[in-house]
Amino acid sequence: xxxxxxxxxxxxxxxxxxxxxxxxxxxxxxxxxxxxxxxxxxxxxxxxxxxxxxxxxxxxxxxxxxxxxxxxxxxxx
Amino acid sequence: xxxxxxxxxxxxxxxxxxxxxxxxxxxxxxxxxxxxxxxxxxxxxxxxxxxxxxxxxxxxxxxxxxxxxxxxxxxxxxxxxxxxxxxxxxxxxxxxxxxxxxxxxxxxxxxxxxxxxxxxxxxxxxxxxxxxxxxxxxxxxxxxxxxxxxxxx
Numbered sequence: 001x002x003x004x005x006x007x008x009x010x011x012x013x014x015x016x017x018x019x020x021x022x023x024x025x026x027x028x029x030x031x032x033x034x035x036x037x038x039x040x041x042x043x044x045x046x047x048x049x050x051x052x053x054x055x056x057x058x059x060x061x062x063x064x065x066x067x068x069x070x071x072x073x074x075x076x077x
Numbered sequence: 078x079x080x081x082x083x084x085x086x087x088x089x090x091x092x093x094x095x096x097x098x099x100x101x102x103x104x105x106x107x108x109x110x111x112x113x114x115x116x117x118x119x120x121x122x123x124x125x126x127x128x129x130x131x132x133x134x135x136x137x138x139x140x141x142x143x144x145x146x147x148x149x150x151x152x153x154x155x156x157x158x159x160x161x162x163x164x165x166x167x168x169x170x171x172x173x174x175x176x177x178x179x180x181x182x183x184x185x186x187x188x189x190x191x192x193x194x195x196x197x198x199x200x201x202x203x204x205x206x207x208x209x210x211x212x213x214x215x216x217x218x219x220x221x222x223x224x225x226x227x228x229x230x
Contacts, residue, residue, distance in 0.1 A: 046209045049217045050194040051105035054136075054207075057181040057191070058106075061137045063085060063123065 081113055082132035085125065089115070096129065097198050097205040100159055104194075104207060109134060112205070114175070114198070124177065126196065138177035142170060144190040144221060149214075150176065152197055156208040160199045174199055181218065193217040 006012060011021040017037050024031035034042055043051075081091035095113045102110050111129040122143045128134035141148045150167045157164050160174070168174040175198040178190035192215035198205040 044209075044211070046193060046211055046213070046217075047104055050191070050207065050209050053181060053191050053194070053217045054103060054105040054179065056183060057136055057179045058134060060182045061180055061188075062182065063120070063125075063137055 081127065081129060083115070083125075083127050084133055084135035086115070086117065091129075094203075097203050099205050099207070101206060104209070106134065112136075123180075126177065126179075137180045138196065139180060139190060139221075141176040141178045141192070141195050144178040144219065145192060145215075148176075148192065148195075150195070150197070150208075151210050151212055151214070152208045153211070156197065156206045159206045160197060160204050161202055162199060168197070168199075173201070178219075180221070183218070188221045189216075189218040190221050191217050192219045 004012065006022050008022055008025045011019055013019055018040065019035040021033040021035070022030060023033050036042060079091050079093070081089050083089055091113050095115065097112055097114060099110045099112065102108060103112075106128075109128050109130060112126045113129060115125040115127055117125070122139055124138050124140070126136040126138055148170075150170065152160070152162075152167060154164050157168075160168070162168050162173065170176050177196040177198070178192055179194075179196065180188050180190055182188050193213070194207050194209045194217065196205060197208045
């Protein structure tokens, strides 16, 4: 992984078309601005993972294939 | 009593008390904003989240504390607003909200639970949201050793 240090007001380029601008940095987090062509999808990573996992859940799950083993149920009480 | 076409159990009668409204939909299924929570005898602790609009859309889920007895919620301000809950603290699991982990079954592995994005349901007003955490303290595919494939048993 490439690791860079940038300060507020600085930016970086990914390829020729995508610019990430670091607008504000404080103890709460980092505010960034992204300039990118419209056809590039930008998603928070956790949202992308959730969408993928929800689709996988619907395609893969089958209650007939699952056997409840019971130990977790006891632990959850 | 309204009837509901379900993916696994044919037509069931469904009480309004079992229905939850997801104002922002479910990621990946944005148009789906109403789900019935089905608890069926003999299937506990598994529960089913059946879409009211699409009979072929049904999630299988576990109460989050069954999937992880030490689970700690981290619902964002935006999601608390959707649920119409106070923003000064996290809601109490069981008393104020029901919290479910959606299950998946991929490859040959045991079932997994999505602990990154729990379904949080306000028991008072029946508003619900998939409350995606941004802290990555929990996995979106946490293996559940207790939930084995029946072929193996």
